[in-house]
């Protein structure tokens with residue numbers, strides 16, 4: 001079967017863990033590696049194939065781990081290297097892969113490289129970072145801005161050497177100078193360190209930022225000089241060459257470029273990234289037409305060999321249940337539709353911890369805000385148990401959690417949802433399991449299908465045919481399928497637990513508000529044998545659960561029925 005030859009990262013469902021927020025084993029209110037290890041049963045039960053772990057390296061935590069002071073050690077708040085090894089072994093024992101974050105664009109200002117670099121104009125590490133004289137008016141060397149609006153200029157003046165240094169994020173995250181080959185070599189060594197330890201790949205932080213205009217010219221409308229410079233592609237090829245020395249590893253890049261043409265350049269040649277996170281898709285308005293057009297555009301631009309990656313949540317952005325909520329209740333419903341969307345499109349889905357619960361953003365009181373860029377609400381701790389029983393830490397911690405848990409943790413927590421077959425958790429688990437037992441949903445070809453304006457509909461085909469229909473509106477919508485998409489079908493999964501599984505009449509399909517469905521298209525033979533909704537078409541008659549008159553069937557249909565092994569039971573040869 002084709003799916004058997006796929007590399008793991010094409011068929012996998014990948015689950016992102018933000019280590020501060022998943023599970024605290026140490027009782028200090030902050031999640032850690034051992035906490036994650038103890039919760040691996042949840043991930044096995046859920047059925048995910050791989051974990052992406054956000055940074056757990058030594059860090060002063062100015063950007064909660066994305067400011068790294070030692071790339072090859074674990075921060076004490078998260079544990080030790082031995083804890084990491086135990087976690088990796090536990091993950092692998094369960095047949096799950098583990099990828100880790102690699103942050104090549106910047107270090108912490110406490111990293112020994114930067115400490116040395118900042119010491120004098122002529123030290124050996126000076127050129128490892130981007131230093132420049134002030135502009136003639138004494139201001140920053142150019143107009144580049146930090147990605148965090150609250151920070152302002154991307155330059156900070158350093159009194160010791162009377163020069164500015166560049167930081168694309170906070171001043172505590174100085175940008176490395178990737179034009180210096182020593183920097184590139186040192187960062188490749190970091191990759192090798194973790195590859196040798198056994199990780200299965202990397203999520204590469206702000207990869208498009210490691211190539212900038214070496215002349216540091218001002219950004220202009222329509223042309224950014226501070227990212228995605230043409231040198232990026234050779235740099236990526238050299239990174240890929242490091243990865244290729246190891247078996248079966250994968251790199252997925254954070255390519256925050258809101259232009260699909262640029263995005264596909266990172267995956268189209270086959271020797272750069274394996275996968276690229278697609279922020280165009282992420283930023284779409286919640287409208288069927290927008291998703292249809294964007295998936296279509298991506299498909300046209302991407303080489304057949306390039307593989308898509310889909311995500312709608314991560315640690316930097318408001319969660320789906322909050323972002324797309326239109327009216328009370330619709331956030332939860334849309335969270336299910338979003339999960340169905342990314343898990344059934346052709347490509348690799350990335351789920352963010354808590355997405356399986358339909359978690360909304362948490363409300364963070366002003367005195368608990370800790371992030372410079374307003375991202376605390378989507379980083380609230382995973383609620384494992386009802387606070388009424390487990391206290392304010394909701395089973396995440398026995399201490400005061402570093403951020404408050406969501407207000408509805410009582411019924412949204414894992415324990416409550418696990419006991420409810422109609423819960424979002426139960427739904428997401430069924431979705432993941434359906435995908436993982438169906439090669440068609442993992443690797444099948446994809447065709448967009450016309451339905452209704454509010455409905456995004458597509459078909460997947462390999463050894464089976466699946467029709468996915470997603471209602472993006474909070475109204476009931478009749479689905480009007482193109483003729484070639486009609487035919488007998490069986491409902492495999494709906495986002496609405498009350499829907500009954502079984503045969504579905506595609507000529508009379510009505511989706512409930514915010515409902516998504518995965519339908520298995522039946523071959524005629526299957527339909528005849530298993531029984532479907534009684535219907536007459538051109539030259540064939542079939543009926544629900546009743547015998548079929550053999551002489552009524554045309555020759556090709558008879559052949560089709562005969563080919564089905566169990567035909568004899570339900571077809572009378574009279």
Ligand code: GLC
Pocket residue numbers: 063066067103169205206254315316
């Ligand atoms: C990426 C990370 C984000 C971090 C930034 C700087 O965008 O996802 O959390 O703040 O890079 O490293």
